[in-house]
Amino acid sequence: MLTALILADSRFPGGGHVHSGGLEEAAVRGLVHDEPSLRSFLHGRLLGAGLLAAGFAAAAARGEDLAGLDAELDARTPSPAQREASRAQGRGMLRAARRAWPSERLDALPRDPHQPLVIGVLVGEPFEAALTCAYLAVSGPASAAVRLLGLDPFGVNAIVAALPVQDVAARACKELPALGSPALDLLAEAHARREGVRLFGS
Amino acid sequence: MKASARLVVTLDSHGNSVVRVLRSMTPLTLVPHRRVGPVALVHLVSSVTAPLGGDSLSLTVEVGPGASLELRGVAATLLLPGTSGAASSSSVRFLIGGTLSYRPEPTVVAARAHHTAVVEAELDSHAELRTREVLVLGRAGEPAGSLSTSMRATRCGKPLVHQQLVIGDSLADSSPAGLAGKRVIGTDLLLDTKARAAGGGEWWSVVPLAAGGTLATALGEDVVTVTRVLDSI
Numbered sequence: 029m030l031t032a033l034i035l036a037d038s039r040f041p042g043g044g045h046v047h048s049g050g051l052e053e054a055a056v057r058g059l060v061h062d063e064p065s066l067r068s069f070l071h072g073r074l075l076g077a078g079l080l081a082a083g084f085a086a087a088a089a090r091g092e093d094l095a096g097l098d099a100e101l102d103a104r105t106p107s108p109a110q111r112e113a114s115r116a117q118g119r120g121m122l123r124a125a126r127r128a129w130p131s132e133r134l135d136a137l138p139r140d141p142h143q144p145l146v147i148g149v150l151v152g153e154p155f156e157a158a159l160t161c162a163y164l165a166v167s168g169p170a171s172a173a174v175r176l177l178g179l180d181p182f183g184v185n186a187i188v189a190a191l192p193v194q195d196v197a198a199r200a201c202k203e204l205p206a207l208g209s210p211a212l213d214l215l216a217e218a219h220a221r222r223e224g225v226r227l228f229g230s
Numbered sequence: 231m232k233a234s235a236r237l238v239v240t241l242d243s244h245g246n247s248v249v250r251v252l253r254s255m256t257p258l259t260l261v262p263h264r265r266v267g268p269v270a271l272v273h274l275v276s277s278v279t280a281p282l283g284g285d286s287l288s289l290t291v292e293v294g295p296g297a298s299l300e301l302r303g304v305a306a307t308l309l310l311p312g313t314s315g316a317a318s319s320s321s322v323r324f325l326i327g328g329t330l331s332y333r334p335e336p337t338v339v340a341a342r343a344h345h346t347a348v349v350e351a352e353l354d355s356h357a358e359l360r361t362r363e364v365l366v367l368g369r370a371g372e373p374a375g376s377l378s379t380s381m382r383a384t385r386c387g388k389p390l391v392h393q394q395l396v397i398g399d400s401l402a403d404s405s406p407a408g409l410a411g412k413r414v415i416g417t418d419l420l421l422d423t424k425a426r427a428a429g430g431g432e433w434w435s436v437v438p439l440a441a442g443g444t445l446a447t448a449l450g451e452d453v454v455t456v457t458r459v460l461d462s463i
């Protein structure tokens with residue numbers, strides 16, 4: 029449980045703070061501009077990308093073959109920008125984890141692993157791993173919304189607290205999801221191609 | 231109504247793609263074209279209104295090594311609820327050793343429909359698959375029913391693409407991270423071994439898949455706009 033808390037803490041030095049999970053592109057286009065539109069964005073992100081990531085974290089925690097999971101998650105992530113964001117965050121998390129929680133299973137991860145696999149291996153318990161992953165799928169974009177849009181942190185926190193994160197984590201433990209997020213993929217690709225100032229890597 | 235249909239196309243000694251097995255079952259009616267050549271053409275005709283709630287349809291298509299098949303729809307599919315409120319399902323299985331182009335017409339998810347559509351494709355090492363899917367959320371002026379689609383393709387057993395799409399949760403459909411409130415989603419999946427660069431615009435993108443192949447996606451308000459974008463990619 030402590031590992032899950034540390035990974036979900038925004039002060040964990042895994043480099044997650046440079047990723048907005050598509051929020052920056054959505055904010056630049058005016059698709060997210062206030063609390064209701066942020067709630068809608070986070071709800072969709074949780075039920076799509078969040079569920080997918082949480083399912084893979086749970087599977088990695090159950091001890092399933094890591095190279096096989098990595099290939100399956102690639103097949104479920106058509107957008108190269110999304111694959112790169114997931115692997116960049118996995119790489120960052122792995123770097124910090126090697127010092128804190130060295131293990132043979134951590135060494136068994138493929139090179140530049142997808143982040144959900146790292147979370148699954150580190151947390152080791154399927155539901156806690158899924159919960160950590162599902163929470164991170166919305167907490168990063170929520171924090172980015174405060175920074176990019178100047179939204180009220182209390183209001184944003186209340187939105188995150190009301191999201192069905194636990195339900196999604198429980199669903200993610202049942203079977204390996206394959207849910208796509210077409211609009212999020214388009215936002216990620218557009219963000220990667222955007223010229224000019226970008227505050228976030230994704 | 232439960233129905234299963236099967237189609238097998240192989241290459242003959244003259245280099246022609248020949249329909250070897252053609253087993254239709256209402257409403258899945260397969261209509262081959264009487265032409266001889268390297269590419270066989272078969273139309274998939276829905277011979278009664280289907281699928282309705284409670285229906286279960288399955289289609290298996292095999293394309294042998296070196297053979298080439300164009301399988302086309304003739305009319306849009308309208309997913310409707312049945313009188314019992316039961317769900318309907320369709321499953322399509324492709325076993326591809328040659329080349330398959332699968333072009334059904336758009337699928338419209340009518341209000342209160344409840345449908346699951348599964349497509350599974352197994353490709354050999356040199357096989358190619360090109361398929362277009364266009365989904366419309368509801369007829370004019372109505373909300374969409376619920377639809378869950380799944381597309382999974384493997385090459386020599388290794389996963390190439392696996393995408394599920396769930397339509398009908400209005401919160402997720404309207405989310406900028408879900409379907410962004412768009413009524414029509416179109417995808418062109420091209421599974422071959424050529425490398426293509428990523429590209430895109432505001433509501434469309436074309437991306438190289440991790441294990442080979444290309445996926446083009448477009449979101450829009452109507453079928454004409456979305457298919458025009460896909461055609462131009």
